[in-house]
Amino acid sequence: MPDEAPTPLRSGNFQATPLPLPGPLLITLRPFADARGAFAETYSRRDFRALGIAEEFVQDNQSLSRHAGTVRGLHFQAPPHAQAKLVRVLRGRILDVAVDLRAASPTFGRHIAVELAAEYARMLYIPVGFAHGFATRAPDTEVAYKASAPYAPEADRGLAWDDPALGIAWGVGPQQAILSDKDRRLPRLAELGPIF
Ligand SMILES: Cc1cn([C@H]2C[C@H](O)[C@@H](COP(=O)(O)OP(=O)(O)O[C@H]3O[C@@H](C)C(=O)[C@@H](O)[C@H]3O)O2)c(=O)[nH]c1=O
Numbered sequence: 001m002p003d004e005a006p007t008p009l010r011s012g013n014f015q016a017t018p019l020p021l022p023g024p025l026l027i028t029l030r031p032f033a034d035a036r037g038a039f040a041e042t043y044s045r046r047d048f049r050a051l052g053i054a055e056e057f058v059q060d061n062q063s064l065s066r067h068a069g070t071v072r073g074l075h076f077q078a079p080p081h082a083q084a085k086l087v088r089v090l091r092g093r094i095l096d097v098a099v100d101l102r103a104a105s106p107t108f109g110r111h112i113a114v115e116l117a118a119e120y121a122r123m124l125y126i127p128v129g130f131a132h133g134f135a136t137r138a139p140d141t142e143v144a145y146k147a148s149a150p151y152a153p154e155a156d157r158g159l160a161w162d163d164p165a166l167g168i169a170w171g172v173g174p175q176q177a178i179l180s181d182k183d184r185r186l187p188r189l190a191e192l193g194p195i196f
Contacts, residue, residue, distance in 0.1 A: 006018040006019075009050075009051050009052070011044075011046075011048075011050035011051050012044055012046070012047035012050075013029065013030035013040070013041045013044070013047070014028065014029065014030070014041070014044065014047045014048070014051060015027070015028040016028075016051040016052070016053075016125070019112045019114070020112060021098075021100055021107045021111075021112050022105075022107070023102075023126075023127045023129065024098050024112050024124060024125060024126050024127065025051070025052075025053070025124075025125040026122055026123075026124060026125075027051075027086070027123040027124070027125055028121060028122045029041065029042060029121040029122065030121075031121050042088065042123070043086065053084075053086075053125055055127075055128075055148035056148060057084075057146035057147065057148050059146070059147045059149075059151060060146050061144070061146075061147060062090070062142060062143065062144045063142070063143050064140065064141070064142050065092075065136045065140075065141045065142075065143075065178075066140060067139055067178055068136050068137055068139055068141075068172075069135065069136065069176050069177055069178055070135070070136045070177075070178040070179075071133065071134070071135045071136075071161050071170065071172065071177045071178065071183065072133055072134055072180070073097065073131065073134060073158070073159075073161050073183065074097065074099055074131035074132060074133035074158055074159040074160070074161055074186070075133060075156070075157070075158045076101065076130065076131045076132065076157055076158070076159075077149065077151075077152055077155040077156060077157065078155045078157050078195055079128075079155075079195070079196065080155075081149050081150075081152035081154075081155035082128040082149060082155075083128065083147040083148050083149045084125070084126060084127050084128050084147070085124075085126045085132055085145050085146065085147055085148070086123055086124075086125050086126075086145060086146040087116065087123060087124045087125075087126065087132070087134075087143065087145040088116060088122075088123040088124075088143070088144055088145070089116045089117050089118050089120075089142070089143055089144075090118055090142040090144050091118055091140060091142040092117070092118070092137070092138035092139065092140055092141025092142060093115065093117040093137040093138040093141060094115070094116050094117075094134040094135060094136050094141060094143060095113055095115055095134060095170060095171055096113070096114050096115070096116050096124050096132075096133075096134045097111055097112070097132070097133050097134060097135075097170075098111060098112050098124070098126045098130040098131070098132050099111040099130060099131040099132075099159060099166060099168075099189075100129065100130055101129055101130060101131055101159075101192070101195050101196050102129040102196045103194045103195075103196060105129070109165065109166065109189055111166060111168055113168065113169070115137070116134075117138075128148070128196065129196040131158065131159045133161055135170045135171060135172050135177070157195070158182070158183065158187075159186055159187065159188070160186045160187060160188050160189075161177075161179070161183065161186070162174050162177075163188040163189050165189050165190060166189060
């Protein structure tokens with residue numbers, strides 16, 4: 001029944017909801033509000049294992065993007081340095097995107113896009129085999145993410161964010177998007193060759 005909402009899994013203070021592509025998960029946090037403000041767990045190895053996320057996360061990253069319309073991506077590390085990622089927004093708002101690059105996947109080349117914001121209390125889990133990127137939708141947006149393998153610059157690869165074959169509705173056009181020089185030169189999907 002395609003119209004039925006997918007059933008979320010729960011463990012502890014976390015809920016994981018499957019997305020239209022098999023693999024990525026939308027993880028919902030449980031904020032505890034009180035007179036001082038709020039508290040939330042953002043990662044628990046025990047609960048993530050119970051939700052089917054088996055990776056050990058070994059590196060935490062954080063980026064600040066000053067302007068709305070900043071695009072970072074689409075990035076991945078090639079095997080044997082491939083990374084699963086767990087992405088959340090500390091301040092501001094992003095459209096977070098993951099593109100399926102698993103050669104044997106029936107959804108190869110397709111993507112999921114999820115809006116993340118600090119106040120939404122949710123995160124995106126992206127398994128190995130996906131390219132990842134985001135567009136900021138507010139100024140001074142801070143994104144924090146965990147990675148399951150250490151940074152390996154020699155394995156750092158990417159895919160053009162605006163490749164028409166991907167058909168991603170970023171909400172920002174090529175004239176307005178703010179990109180790194182590196183990201184402006186990334187190849188299209190058809191030029192990539194098999195990675196995963
Ligand atoms: C990703 C990374 C970068 N760096 C350095 C390299 C460079 O001088 C500087 C900025 O790197 P980048 O331009 O690659 O940063 P950025 O464009 O923000 O790259 C990130 O984009 C998002 C979408 C991801 O998914 C991440 O995995 C990562 O690829 O930081 C590290 O030292 N460690 C790291 O893990």
